[in-house]
Amino acid sequence: MRKVEATVPLKLTLFGEHAIVYGEPAIAMAISETMKVSVMEHHKTIISSSSLRIENIKVDLEDMRVESDQISKALSYAIEALNYFEDRKPAIINIESSVDPSVGLGTSAAVIVGTVAAYSKYLGYEYSKEEIAQISRNIEKRVQGLGSRMDTYTTSLGGILYFPRNSESVERLSSKIDINGGYIRRVSTTAEILRRVKAIKEKGREFDEILRIVGEIVDDAKTYLERDDMESVGQLMYVNHGLLMSLGVTSPPLDELVSTARNMGLLGCKMSGGGGGGSVICLKSHKAELLLESRGFRLVNTELNKTGVTIKEISN
């Protein structure tokens, strides 16, 4: 019985979320919190997922058939990844995630990257990580209608990555940055938040100026990260969070935590990812860890992952 398993790192957005969608630069980091996608030989195609939550369901008790318009939406990233392949073969696709879906950690990208990586190997292809990143980026953009290459490239390639403005290239950074990070659940998905930002941006030019300033912060942060000047990195994290707040993509619990961190003299904290709740990252310290826990944030393993997606064939 052939089985292929892909392990995909999740990600933190150090700087530039949302701005990158409009051509500005960004910096992201793959972490040791991972998602596993396995593909196993079967006579028909079944997708199973450990951490998805579905509301408003209707169950036909005679044959226990579940009906919910949310199921196809929730599985849309995995389904679109399978549909990329024209020569599909039936299989069980199992998705295991150690974190909740939709919390700013790049689970949408990881589902696609993991499914493309494992299913392509199952079909006999040998894709490079760059090819997996490129295929996955196009799939995520197709599912969401909006979005950048940041999450799919970071979860495919691993490391700390700088995404230059108005470009499709990516540059590896070396830095000793150390992070405490955690998340609280949120109600909106990143796709919904992206649509809201786009609608507001189209109403007035103020947002263009804010996004441009975020781009300048990202470039300054790149210099400070490479110099390991964490005091300056931390200051820019607070400024980036303030600009995200002005875009309306943060939430009161995130803003309260970040402002409390600043008042406590922590070096730096900011929202990470799509926002609306979800993840916050702080430069590592015992106080940062205690503050995140005190506010009910679920801590994640933010140790740097340098390898990106890994694939193994398990034939039993």
Ligand SMILES: Nc1ncnc2c1ncn2[C@@H]1O[C@H](COP(=O)(O)OP(=O)(O)O)[C@@H](O)[C@H]1O
């Ligand atoms: N374990 C999972 N199994 C299947 N799909 C998942 C899983 N985790 C996330 N997803 C998909 O990704 C979507 C969340 O994407 P998004 O809002 O961008 O969150 P994130 O910030 O984690 O990337 C979910 O609504 C679901 O469609």
Ligand SMILES: C[C@@](O)(CCOP(=O)(O)O)CC(=O)O
């Ligand atoms: C808001 C954005 O910059 C990052 C989204 O991160 P996440 O899906 O919430 O983990 C969108 C994008 O870059 O595609």
Ligand SMILES: [Mg+2]
């Ligand atoms: Mg996402």
